[in-house]
Amino acid sequence: MGASTSGSARRTAYRTCPLCEATCGVAIEVEGDRVVRVRGDEADPFSRGFVCPKGAALGDVHHDPDRLRQPVVRRGGRFVPVSWEEAFVEVERGLGAVLAAHGRQSLAVLLGNPVTHHLAPAFYLRPLVRAAGTRNLFTASTVDQMPQHVVSGLVWGDPNAFPLPDIDRTDYLLMLGANPLASNGSLVTAPDFPGRLKQFKPRGAKLVVVDPRRTETAERADEHLFIRPGTDVFWLAALVHTLFAEHLVSIGRLERWVVGVEEIRTLVTPFAPEVVAPICGIDAATTRRIARSLARAAAAAVYGRIGNHAVEFGTATAWMAAVLNVLTGNFDRPGGVMTSSPVASRIDDGEPGGRGYRIGRWKSRVGGHPEVNGEFPAAALAEEIETPGEGRIRALLSVATNPVRSYPNSDRLDRAFGALDFYVAVDIYVNESTRHANVILPPPSALEEENYELTFLGNAVRSFAKYAPPVFERGVEDGPSEADLFAKLVLILRGDGAESDPARVHDALVDEFIERERSDPAGPLAGRDADEIRRALAGLSPVGKLLDLRLRTGWQGDLFGQREGGISLTKLAEHPHGVDLGPLVERFPARLATESGLLELAPGPLVADWRRVRERLERPHPAEGLLLIGRRHLRSNNSWMHNIPALVSGRPRCTLLMHPADAAARGLGSGDRARVRSKAGALEALVETSDALMPGVVSLPHGWGHDVAGIEMRVAAAHPGVASNVLTDDAILDVASGNAVLNGIPVEVGALA
Ligand code: SF4
Numbered sequence: 001m002g003a004s005t006s007g008s009a010r011r012t013a014y015r016t017c018p019l020c021e022a023t024c025g026v027a028i029e030v031e032g033d034r035v036v037r038v039r040g041d042e043a044d045p046f047s048r049g050f051v052c053p054k055g056a057a058l059g060d061v062h063h064d065p066d067r068l069r070q071p072v073v074r075r076g077g078r079f080v081p082v083s084w085e086e087a088f089v090e091v092e093r094g095l096g097a098v099l100a101a102h103g104r105q106s107l108a109v110l111l112g113n114p115v116t117h118h119l120a121p122a123f124y125l126r127p128l129v130r131a132a133g134t135r136n137l138f139t140a141s142t143v144d145q146m147p148q149h150v151v152s153g154l155v156w157g158d159p160n161a162f163p164l165p166d167i168d169r170t171d172y173l174l175m176l177g178a179n180p181l182a183s184n185g186s187l188v189t190a191p192d193f194p195g196r197l198k199q200f201k202p203r204g205a206k207l208v209v210v211d212p213r214r215t216e217t218a219e220r221a222d223e224h225l226f227i228r229p230g231t232d233v234f235w236l237a238a239l240v241h242t243l244f245a246e247h248l249v250s251i252g253r254l255e256r257w258v259v260g261v262e263e264i265r266t267l268v269t270p271f272a273p274e275v276v277a278p279i280c281g282i283d284a285a286t287t288r289r290i291a292r293s294l295a296r297a298a299a300a301a302v303y304g305r306i307g308n309h310a311v312e313f314g315t316a317t318a319w320m321a322a323v324l325n326v327l328t329g330n331f332d333r334p335g336g337v338m339t340s341s342p343v344a345s346r347i348d349d350g351e352p353g354g355r356g357y358r359i360g361r362w363k364s365r366v367g368g369h370p371e372v373n374g375e376f377p378a379a380a381l382a383e384e385i386e387t388p389g390e391g392r393i394r395a396l397l398s399v400a401t402n403p404v405r406s407y408p409n410s411d412r413l414d415r416a417f418g419a420l421d422f423y424v425a426v427d428i429y430v431n432e433s434t435r436h437a438n439v440i441l442p443p444p445s446a447l448e449e450e451n452y453e454l455t456f457l458g459n460a461v462r463s464f465a466k467y468a469p470p471v472f473e474r475g476v477e478d479g480p481s482e483a484d485l486f487a488k489l490v491l492i493l494r495g496d497g498a499e500s501d502p503a504r505v506h507d508a509l510v511d512e513f514i515e516r517e518r519s520d521p522a523g524p525l526a527g528r529d530a531d532e533i534r535r536a537l538a539g540l541s542p543v544g545k546l547l548d549l550r551l552r553t554g555w556q557g558d559l560f561g562q563r564e565g566g567i568s569l570t571k572l573a574e575h576p577h578g579v580d581l582g583p584l585v586e587r588f589p590a591r592l593a594t595e596s597g598l599l600e601l602a603p604g605p606l607v608a609d610w611r612r613v614r615e616r617l618e619r620p621h622p623a624e625g626l627l628l629i630g631r632r633h634l635r636s637n638n639s640w641m642h643n644i645p646a647l648v649s650g651r652p653r654c655t656l657l658m659h660p661a662d663a664a665a666r667g668l669g670s671g672d673r674a675r676v677r678s679k680a681g682a683l684e685a686l687v688e689t690s691d692a693l694m695p696g697v698v699s700l701p702h703g704w705g706h707d708v709a710g711i712e713m714r715v716a717a718a719h720p721g722v723a724s725n726v727l728t729d730d731a732i733l734d735v736a737s738g739n740a741v742l743n744g745i746p747v748e749v750g751a752l753a
Pocket residue numbers: 017018019020021022023024050051052053054055056184191
């Protein structure tokens with residue numbers, strides 16, 4: 001096992017940083033029950049010693065005095081610490097009363113981004129949502145990457161198979177709306193993104209960044225192009241147009257599996273580079289040059305992220321990026337975009353074809369928004385709470401999320417949260433959202449749980465596996481493990497009672513997994529003795545058993561003794577720095593999971609949505625006025641890392657970036673306070689001028705606004721910033737995916753009177 005013994009002697013524990021998608025290996029030096037230092041793990045073959053300031057502050061998060069260690073219940077208008085037994089009884093009483101009076105649809109389940117970094121949520125949240133019996137599921141996906149799920153689902157049949165830019169082998173990377181030097185990568189797991197980009201020059205590869213801001217990544221690029229926010233779809237369509245016009249389409253190996261090419265040609269016909277140039281701000285000659293470079297590079301990748309996805313045409317933009325990758329022969333090509341080969345997953349190399357992907361199987365009650373991935377848009381939550389009638393949301397169960405800061409129209413949502421009948425939050429902080437809760441159940445610190453980045457190693461640019469035991473062991477007196485906590489909630493929601501033994505849920509999940517794999521004739525456990533499998537898992541924790549099942553039945557697994565040299569949890573634990581199983585390999589056409597078994601380049605729902613893009617081509621954004629975009633910072637991750645002194649020190653970071661000419665035109669300069677107004681709301685922000693902004697564009701980071709009464713995050717409250725989502729309009733969505741529009745928001749900026 002990894003170095004994780006208790007005692008007061010200095011020791012080093014190795015694990016993966018759970019704070020962002022990069023999955024850096026960290027070496028955590030510990031004395032007794034204190035973390036004394038966190039550094040990058042040089043021996044981790046994937047991250048090679050890289051660590052960012054957030055990872056180095058992992059110990060500060062663990063020791064944060066404001067982190068809840070005990071459940072709290074609202075009594076007499078304030079939070080009172082209670083025992084775990086009392087807290088679960090209170091959850092049962094409160095949720096039970098609402099569900100009995102108003103039915104299951106009166107409950108909404110809200111899931112935040114940190115759940116994707118922990119093992120227990122990976123296994124227990126699906127049963128939790130099932131036990132809740134509600135269709136009101138909201139997650140961070142619809143303020144982030146839902147457009148990519150839709151495109152992956154409709155075009156190649158698997159909503160979770162993301163097109164990963166193969167950055168270690170590419171010759172040409174066209175990057176839009178992404179800033180991995182601040183974010184460390186998103187929808188692609190590639191630790192030490194800066195180091196990986198540094199390898200571009202020695203091998204002669206080119207990086208082109210397209211962004212309304214000259215970001216930290218753009219500064220390192222071979223070329224940076226400003227683009228008007230929200231118009232990437234027009235520009236990408238012009239690149240596709242150029243491929244057809246100049247006979248540069250060359251699909252290559254997968255050609256016989258691709259359908260819809262002629263439909264795409266027709267769709268992009270009106271999008272000539274000259275037509276889109278005044279809309280996007282990129283001249284036609286440059287557009288043609290980039291299209292030729294993409295087509296002629298030995299291997300190229302088009303990669304877009306939140307600046308591309310959290311916009312009015314997010315799905316159409318992600319689609320055009322996919323179309324470019326396919327038409328240039330770079331889809332599923334080393335150095336192009338590849339899909340991952342996660343160690344803890346089955347990979348079937350059989351015939352192409354599957355069940356396909358559907359959206360809109362049911363609709364939201366008020367706005368009629370179609371479900372996507374079984375979720376409703378985050379932007380629809382407030383109206384579902386506020387609007388009277390049957391099915392109105394009256395109770396919430398949230399896990400690791402702060403919607404009042406991360407969802408659109410945050411002032412409205414804040415008011416809506418105040419009107420709930422009952423609210424249970426699983427969270428480590430009393431923040432802007434959880435301050436409205438009736439009960440807060442704090443999960444253990446990440447360092448007190450086993451660690452395997454199941455979700456993000458599933459988006460990695462190499463096949464990599466790494467397991468770590470807890471850095472600190474918890475005693476029974478410290479409260480339930482994360483698995484026990486979720487199992488208790490499952491039992492309460494199922495009506496089995498707060499007193500029930502969580503082992504019932506743990507055992508059922510193991511049995512369910514074994515039976516599913518045994519009953520599949522092509523499955524890795526077909527025909528095996530279930531008791532023999534259960535015996536092989538003996539001695540592992542509940543999440544350890546489920547992880548071991550995934551690993552051992554995965555494509556590199558030992559199949560419980562039937563594949564010599566295969567992976568198991570025990571074997572991984574002998575390699576505390578992780579096991580690297582090589583670069584990504586071609587997986588298509590076998591991975592095609594569409595009903596047709598083909599790569600559907602022009603699926604019906606995306607073609608139908610294209611009408612909106614076409615209409616906007618005739619009716620572009622007015623050239624006047626300012627458009628707001630977001631921005632990331634290396635020391636920030638959404639709203640929850642602002643309570644760590646090392647991450648908020650120094651000059652204020654929550655500033656309104658403006659081009660000097662735009663600021664001067666409004667009588668503003670750096671250090672002034674400005675009034676910013678959108679259709680949804682208004683706020684005051686500190687101005688910082690910078691020619692890194694495209695004229696006509698202003699930028700505010702998100703996740704700030706810690707100046708409300710009732711939060712218990714003292715450091716954050718002393719560095720409040722402003723809540724950019726006050727300005728985000730929840731009435732405007734990317735229709736095809738339900739994703740919120742967080743970029744390209746029209747705003748007025750003026751000096752404070
Ligand atoms: S880049 Fe992400 S994973 Fe790596 S140390 Fe920083 S926060 Fe942790």
